[in-house]
Amino acid sequence: MTSPIRLAWQVIWCQPGDYELGTLPDKGWNAVPVPQSLCDAAGFEGDADEVDWWYRTRTTLAEGSWTLELAGAATYAEVYADGELVASGRSAFTPLRVVLTGGRTVSLVVHIRSLRAEPVPSRPRARWRSSLVPDNALRWHRTSLQGHMPGQGSSPIVGLWRPVTLQPTPPVRIASLCTEWASGSGLLTLELVCERPGEVHLTCAGAATSLPVDGPATIELDVGAVRPWWPHTHGEPVTYPLRLEVDGVLVHERQVGFRHIAADHTDGGFALQVNGIEIFARGAVWTPVEPVGDPEVPVLRREALVALRDAGANVVRVPGTSWYADDEFLTACDDLGLLVWQDLMLATFDPPFADERWTQTLHEEVEANISRGAAHPSLAVISGGTETLQQPVLSGLSAERRELPGLYELVGRVTALAPGCVVVPSSPCSGVPQVAGSRGGALATSARRGLSHWFGVGGYRRPLSEARTSGVRFAAECLALGCPPPAYVVRESWGPDPFGDPVWTAGDARDTGADWTFLEVTEHYANELFPSYQCGRLHRLRVTAFEVIRRTLAEWRRTASVTKGAIVLSARDVVPGPGYGVLTVDGARKAGWYAMARALGSTSLQIVDEGLDGLDLHVHHDGPRPLAGVLTLSVLRADGTELESAQRAVEVAPRGSLVVNIEAELGAFRDLNGAWRAGFGGDSPYAAVRAEVAGVDEVIHLLQPLPPVEIARLTIRVLRDAVELETDTALAYADVTVPGRELDRAFVHLLPGIPLRVTTKPAPVSGQARAAALNAQRVRPVVIAEAPDAEPDRRGR
Structure with a gap:
């Protein structure tokens, strides 16, 4: 495997049409980093979409065949090599690939035409307007809505916004890679594009196969018994090294994982299943880390993904307002055990599927990005866009007027490209395609069927x-x-x-x-x-x-x-x-x-108020091994005095849950949540319930507001990788700031005599220790820094 050539790019801008390839000036060019959105280019002020941009570079190629790839050029791009047009694109999301002959010095020019000046067809007319973007003409442009949505604070992507590589053409290129996992065994299927004849040798997970190739080829490898890839909440995100050699020379290596993803639509619902196990899917809608091309972005992006994982998320949804997840993003999610939900880049507009050129551009874009993404075990769900079906419903259109047959054709294509993923028409959707002429059925706005934005x-x-x-x-x-x-x-x-x-x-x-x-x-x-x-x-x-x-x-x-x-x-x-x-x-x-x-959290305790049935404790355990421990329940006064308690051994099956009614476990009716309004005349002695499974998790649930406090004292013992919090006054929703630390828990309830240990991580938190609580006018922190190795055995976690 040969390292790519580093290219030094220059850029110049002009009013639309002012320059042609043969009239470009010699002077006025500025060095520019690639990748980068030209909206962030130094020295340019204004709307980068209103002007034409020209890039140029020169490089010397050794003998042989070379491949130039532009991973993303936004949006209308033409690529010239020594004055000859060698590639063009109409989508910011579709890579452009050119094979060049070596043994020469080559001049490369990329022309980015003004998006604003690009004419758009007058038909088909939009049946509804976008709720996100005021410029309805953007529905014709295959570019990101980032930077076009008011109040979002980001810049549009313009120019060479994803990496440009120039490297020797490999004898074999992987066009698509799919993995399957069933009954404990894994299967690997590669579609290859071969530039010259050779002997292909594929190894993965201890299995190997060879195949002579000359032209397009399919190679399969049964890897036998392998451990499946899991989201981190339910198991280990196991991956295996894959190596592809041609005539004994390594041309490709990466990690792959094996898993089975499905969706259960029983009774109009939607539940993800991973390796045959239904999961509670939870996470966040991804926010792109910007500015595009900043060398710090990969680090910041991974830190954000780690933070979501640490919050218990097992899904990250990439919305149709941004851009497709790249390999670096998907690889990070592979490693971290995060499922990726990828919306196609359609959002709230009426997509002009009746325009053949636009539709062909979209199909090429989707094929390029979904074929690449399907190689990653983390890619789990693909949706036909963000609110693509909901927006016409909210616009009040009839079923006939909001039909999108082109969308369902696109969904069929995606299903063929990514057979190992769950594919849905849109996020949200009722789960049932609308039928022409039908006035019944669930709308995309329904929460009770399929997917909702609720x-x-x-x-x-x-x-x-x-x-x-x-x-x-x-x-x-x-x-x-x-x-x-x-x-x-x-x-x-x-x-x-x-x-x-x-x-x-x-x-x-x-x-x-x-x-x-x-x-x-x-x-x-x-x-x-x-x-x-x-x-x-x-x-x-x-x-x-x-x-x-x-x-x-x-x-x-x-x-x-x-x-x-x-x-x-x-x-x-x-x-x-x-x-x-x-x-x-x-x-x-x-x-x-x-x-x-x-x-x-993968394993956590939750107390839920069930009204007249009292309080239920839910012990959730998503891990792959049984959970066994001792459950302790305590009913407490505001001063921390224990009024009632119960204790018993509990065992929760792998990826299971246990529900315990707290009053039934205590053995007597106490109307802890006050639903029965029984017997205390508004002066119940019960302030809180504490539940703990030793060494696993603990939770304090308030039964009534804690007494107001003018000044509270909070002791903070700073340990090696934790802090221990102890108060002399009951505090509700206490939030603590410790310099140099970020706490793993906040907004906690603290009662006298019940210390709480909270793990921490190093963080750029400046200033002095501070604290606040809902029921206190002021919380005075007292910091005690203990020896780094001192980890006293105290009550709490």
């Missing part, structure tokens, strides 16, 4: 109880709540009071046309859930976002729930401020992240 709890301000009563089957988008960044981030960027700052205000996201912001949605639930509070406004908002997301996810994860998945909108904020990402724009953990981590 914001009943969220933007539509419905009661939290509707998470259950709405019968949500699978929330492919949900729970977008505006949330302030962590306290130390706010202090560094805005000081003690960010409200009114223009940057803060700009970061408060709103839907196009909405008269409300997502932070106002959180304020609504704050008034509903926490009308009485002692803390500041910022902490109350964080607590509210945490509790709404945590409680809803815990509700949906219940054993008896009909909901089989939840994908939170979104992974990261797009700009600084109180956005709805679970991470800040710089990757710091927000309240939404802590809510996910609390509700979605």
Whole structure:
């Protein structure tokens, strides 16, 4: 395997049509890094889509055949080699590949035509308008909507935005790679494009096969018994090295995994199955890490994926407003055990399938990206776009007027390209294609069938109880709540009071046309859930976002729930401020992240209020081995005094759950949740229930608001990789900042005499130790730094 030639590119811009290949000037060119979006090019101000761009470079090629590949050129591109047009493209997402003859010095020129100046057909006319982008002409352009959606803070992709490589043409190229896993055995199938005859030798997982090739060829390898790839929540994401040699020379090597993905649509639902096991799929809608081409992006992107994994996510959904996941992204998800849900790059527009040229461009784009992605075990679900079916429904069109036969043809093509993936018409969709002339059937807006983008709890301000009563089957988008960044981030960027700052205000996201912001949605639930509070406004908002997301996810994860998945909108904020990402724009953990981590851990305890049936404890265990331990239940006063307790051994099967009714386990009716309004005249002594499976997880559930506190004292013992929190006063939803550390839990309930140990990781957290709690006007932290190796045996985790 030979390293590619490094190319040094220059760029110049002009008004559309001012230059042709033969009239390009000698001067005025500027060096430019590739890959990079030209919107971020130094020295250019204005709309990069309004002008033409020209790239040039020269290089000397040794004898032989060379392949030039442009992994992404946005959007209308022409490639010239020594003055000859050798490739052209009309999609930002379709790679361009050119074979060049070596033994010479070659001049390469790439012309990026102005997107704004590109004429668009007048037919077919759009039957509905996009809810995301004001410029409806963009439906004709196969480019990303990033940078075109108001309030998103990103730049459009323009120019050579993905890597350009020039390297010796390999004798064999892999056109597609598919893996299968069934009954414990793996099968590998490769479609090869051969540039010259040779003997191909393929090895993987200890198995090998050889085949003479001369032209297109298919090679299969039965690798026999292999361990399957699992999402990290349910097992180990096992991969095996693959090596492809031609005539004894290595031409390709990579890791591959074997797994089986399916979907259960029983009774109109949607549940993902991995290797024959139904999973509760959970995660976040991916937010691209920008600027495109920045050398720090791969590191920042992986850090964001690691953060989602650590929050208990096992799915990352790449929306149709961005761009297809590249191999680097998919490889990271392979390694981390994250399933990838890939939307095709269609979003809310009326796709002009009746235009043959546009449709052919789309088909080529999809084939290139899905064939490549299907080689990764992490790629699990492919959808025909974002809200492709929902937008015409919301526009009020009849079934006849919103028909999209071209979309279903496209879905059929995708199914053939990625037979190992679940393919759905759109996100969301009812799961049943609309039939021409039919006025019945479920709409794409239905929560009770198929996939929904469900914001009943969220933007539509419905009661939290509707998470259950709405019968949500699978929330492919949900729970977008505006949330302030962590306290130390706010202090560094805005000081003690960010409200009114223009940057803060700009970061408060709103839907196009909405008269409300997502932070106002959180304020609504704050008034509903926490009308009485002692803390500041910022902490109350964080607590509210945490509790709404945590409680809803815990509700949906219940054993008896009909909901089989939840994908939170979104992974990261797009700009600084109180956005709805679970991470800040710089990757710091927000309240939404802590809510996910609390509700979605592979093994976790959740207490759910069942009304007149009292409180149920759910012991969720997604791991591959049985869970055995001792369950301890305690009913506590606000001062930490134990009033009642019970203890018993529990065992949970692999990838199973256990439900325990707390009062039944205690052996007596106590009306702990106050549903029966029994006997205490509003002065119940019961403040909290604590449940613990030793060494596994513990949770404290408040039964009533804790007493208000003017000043509370919180002791923070800083250990090697943890902190231990202890208070002399009951604190609700305590959030602690420790310099140099990021805590793995926040918004915790602390009672006197019950220390809580929280693991930490190093993080760029500056300033001094601080703390806040919902029921305290002020929390005074006392930091005790213990010896690095001191790990005292204390109660709690």
